[in-house]
Amino acid sequence: MNEQALQIGGQAVIEGVMMRSAQIVSVAVRRQDGSILVRKKPFVSFIKRFKVLSFPILRGSVVLIESLVLGVRALTFSGDVAVEDEKKNERKNNNKDAVPEKRGWLASVWLGLTVLFxxxxxxxxxxxxxxxxxxxxxxxxxxxxxxxxxxxxxxxxxxxxxxxxxxxxxxxxxxxxxxxxxxxxxxxxxxxxxxxxxxxxxxxxxxxxxxxxxxxxxxxxxxxxxxxxxxxxxxxxxx
Structure with missing residues (x-):
């Protein structure tokens, strides 16, 4: 796909941005040490997967939901990075090794409930x-x-x-x-x-x-x- 046809969109996240094209979603977050952490993932819209969703009445709703989901995921990722950096600093100040914590299923459930609320x-x-x-x-x-x-x-x-x-x-x-x-x-x-x-x-x-x-x-x-x-x-x- 040439650059003229390539449509880029995005949103701001915590200390960074999320950029999205028709094939890739990328999130770049600035860490407390000044480095930039980048996460790239392939993306295929449901509109391309299921042609029935490309009808005008359905298309807008699908795009809105996809944008909401991608946005929440990007914000969650940037928030996790910020929390991880804070914990690293705390452990460093306490002379302890930093061990990143993984997000459990309960935290994901709470995140979903928070979004709904x-x-x-x-x-x-x-x-x-x-x-x-x-x-x-x-x-x-x-x-x-x-x-x-x-x-x-x-x-x-x-x-x-x-x-x-x-x-x-x-x-x-x-x-x-x-x-x-x-x-x-x-x-x-x-x-x-x-x-x-x-x-x-x-x-x-x-x-x-x-x-x-x-x-x-x-x-x-x-x-x-x-x-x-x-x-x-x-x-x-x-x-």
Whole structure:
């Protein structure tokens, strides 16, 4: 596959980035000693494995789920590396040999439950809370209800992003997010993949998932105006 046809995407992780093409998923994490640990794994989308999943209605859902799974795995890997480095430092300070611990099945189960819980909290904050607030504000017509509801959802989303940016660790991840965009721009513009070549490029990429989510939220405000007032959360989720 030539470079022009090769589509690269990615996301920031703890002290690193995950990059993904149509065939490979790679995660690069900076360790505390300054070295960079790289993990590469082959990747074949379910869309290519099962042609039925390539239909427009199914394709988007499959891509979303795959991106979520790959993202969680990349974050987990980077988190494991960070924890391992911390334990190595502790053992070094205590004059003990560092023995990396393997993730057990129980830890994997807890990770899955944590992701599900976080997903549920996200639905509650970004979908249900705006509905409650809009009801309390007394918006009756479908047009006004969806306008107020959409404005509240958008406001909560922006406040959420602003709030987590104040956290040092999250801000660091956002910095890697910008670096990921710069490196993709460098690749797409056939520049050298070096810090010097990528630094002057924009940290805002048109295929950014966060920007896409923002656009979807704005567009949904106008779409929902024609669908009437939602009866409950179930009605909202069905949309």
């Amino acid at each position: 976080s997903f549920g909290i996200g639905l509650f904050i970004f979908f249900y809370v705006p509905l409650i607030l809009t009801e309390l504000l007394g918006a009756e017509s479908g047009f006004m209800f969806n306008l107020v509801d959409g404005f509240l959802r958008l406001s909560i989303f922006l406040l959420y992003l602003g709030a987590i940016t104040l956290m040092k660790d999250i801000r660091r991840i956002f910095e890697y997010h910008g670096a990921e965009h710069k490196s993709i721009f460098a690749f797409e513009n056939k520049k050298d993949l070096t810090p010097a070549a990528a630094k002057p490029l924009s940290r805002f990429h048109p295929r950014c998932g966060t920007s896409f989510l923002f656009i979807v939220m704005v567009v949904s405000i106008f779409v929902y105006m024609f669908l009437g007032k939602p009866v409950d959360l179930g009605d909202r989720l069905l949309r």
